[in-house]
Amino acid sequence: SRTVSRNADGVVTVGGLDVTALAAEFGTPAYFLDEDDFRARCRAWKDAFGPGADVFYAGKAFLSRAIVRWLHEEGLNLDVCSGGELATALAAGMPAERIALHGNNKSTEEITRAVEAGVGRIVLDSFQEIVRVAHIAQRLGKRQRVQIRVTVGVEAHTHEFIATAHEDQKFGIALADGQAAEAVRRALKLDGLELIGIHSHIGSQIFDMAGFEVSARRVVQLLTEVRDEHGIELPEIDLGGGLGIAYTSDDDPREPHEIASALGDIVSKECAAAGLGVPRLSVEPGRAIVGPTAFTLYEVGTVKELEGLRTYVSVDGGMSDNIRTALYDAEYSVALVSRTSDAAPMLSRVVGKHCESGDIVVRDAFLPADVAPGDLLAVPATGAYCRSMASNYNHSLRPPVVAVKDGRARVIVRRETEEDLLRLDVG
Numbered sequence: 196s197r198t199v200s201r202n203a204d205g206v207v208t209v210g211g212l213d214v215t216a217l218a219a220e221f222g223t224p225a226y227f228l229d230e231d232d233f234r235a236r237c238r239a240w241k242d243a244f245g246p247g248a249d250v251f252y253a254g255k256a257f258l259s260r261a262i263v264r265w266l267h268e269e270g271l272n273l274d275v276c277s278g279g280e281l282a283t284a285l286a287a288g289m290p291a292e293r294i295a296l297h298g299n300n301k302s303t304e305e306i307t308r309a310v311e312a313g314v315g316r317i318v319l320d321s322f323q324e325i326v327r328v329a330h331i332a333q334r335l336g337k338r339q340r341v342q343i344r345v346t347v348g349v350e351a352h353t354h355e356f357i358a359t360a361h362e363d364q365k366f367g368i369a370l371a372d373g374q375a376a377e378a379v380r381r382a383l384k385l386d387g388l389e390l391i392g393i394h395s396h397i398g399s400q401i402f403d404m405a406g407f408e409v410s411a412r413r414v415v416q417l418l419t420e421v422r423d424e425h426g427i428e429l430p431e432i433d434l435g436g437g438l439g440i441a442y443t444s445d446d447d448p449r450e451p452h453e454i455a456s457a458l459g460d461i462v463s464k465e466c467a468a469a470g471l472g473v474p475r476l477s478v479e480p481g482r483a484i485v486g487p488t489a490f491t492l493y494e495v496g497t498v499k500e501l502e503g504l505r506t507y508v509s510v511d512g513g514m515s516d517n518i519r520t521a522l523y524d525a526e527y528s529v530a531l532v533s534r535t536s537d538a539a540p541m542l543s544r545v546v547g548k549h550c551e552s553g554d555i556v557v558r559d560a561f562l563p564a565d566v567a568p569g570d571l572l573a574v575p576a577t578g579a580y581c582r583s584m585a586s587n588y589n590h591s592l593r594p595p596v597v598a599v600k601d602g603r604a605r606v607i608v609r610r611e612t613e614e615d616l617l618r619l620d621v622g
């Protein structure tokens with residue numbers, strides 16, 4: 196829904212605002228986030244899943260108070276995975292019952308705060324945590340609604356998935372060897388807990404529906420076992436997040452309605468076959484909601500042409516505002532946005548200003564051969580896991596997030612200052 200075009204001078208405009216004016220007002224690097232696009236994606240998820248399901252936005256992708264307010268207004272729930280995310284959610288007025296707390300090693304303080312606040316669910320991730328949450332809830336005189344996170348033996352990668360019995364990773368409790376069934380047994384015995392369902396999250400940046408379908412089938416199978424053993428039907432299942440987005444033109448992501456109907460069909464079919472009532476479904480998209488809604492604007496500082504190799508174009512940010520390329524070999528695209536150019540395309544690598552050679556923003560890109568210091572470059576699809584994973588490496592100042600709406604731009608997270616950095620340095 197974002198309106199990106201070029202004006203008569205060849206300058207890219209976003210929702211009617213030209214990027215040179217945005218750079219002049221807010222500085223670079225900066226993230227610009229389209230509020231209408233964010234809200235439209237929230238509504239697309241809500242509509243796709245309908246009133247019989249819940250959509251929890253995964254706050255780890257990017258969270259701020261404005262984001263929480265928009266989610267609240269659009270009727271989404273919120274998944275948090277730390278005390279900091281919980282504090283942000285509560286500070287912005289998200290009703291606690293619409294918050295889910297995640298994490299494989301929640302602290303006693305985090306659990307206590309969540310139970311006290313009255314969060315709608317805590318997703319239990321280990322045998323120790325089952326007991327820990329039960330004790331804390333009991334001490335506070337409460338009965339906490341919980342789900343158990345299981346690992347279903349699906350390893351999802353971007354374009355494929357592998358279904359195995361075991362997964363070699365730190366999250367959740369394995370379905371394999373009856374471990375998840377044992378976790379259910381223990382949770383059902385504890386007065387401090389109200390076990391409302393089973394949770395499964397298989398990975399991130401996934402394009403293949405088949406992994407989600409295997410996961411759904413295996414979770415329903417566990418509900419069936421629980422019914423057979425305990426005579427109860429757990430009322431909810433959560434199938435996590437993970438839907439991929441397009442970072443480059445090679446990516447062909449699925450739409451929310453496609454995942455909603457695929458999951459809805461599988462769950463109802465499997466439940467019908469087992470004679471189970473259909474549980475309430477929830478999902479936790481992060482990237483698919485916020486990822487495409489923002490781009491990063493950089494200014495070119497230096498250009499080095501390495502004869503016979505490529506041209507290194509250095510921008511004023513880098514791995515401190517987007518670690519994904521260095522960390523995951525993630526692919527991004529980039530465009531010259533402050534002017535048009537008729538110069539021939541040249542193989543370029545867009546790099547940051549940090550002190551290591553892995554500091555790459557876009558590994559391979561074709562930029563016009565006359566790209567020069569002072570030009571502005573935009574990297575699209577940086578709404579998810581960029582600001583939220585930003586660092587102060589080299590004591591750089593984390594960039595602001597600027598929300599654009601109705602031809603107006605306003606800062607929702609301000610740029611860090613050297614004062615901010617020095618405030619923490621109390622030595």
Ligand code: LLP
Nearest residue numbers: 253396399400436437438479480481482580
């Ligand atoms: N639910 C749970 C339990 C999760 O662990 C995650 C992501 C999500 C939902 C949301 O997944 P999404 O829809 O955003 O894919 N930093 C990595 C991604 C890590 C995702 C961790 N968990 C990246 O930049 O690609």
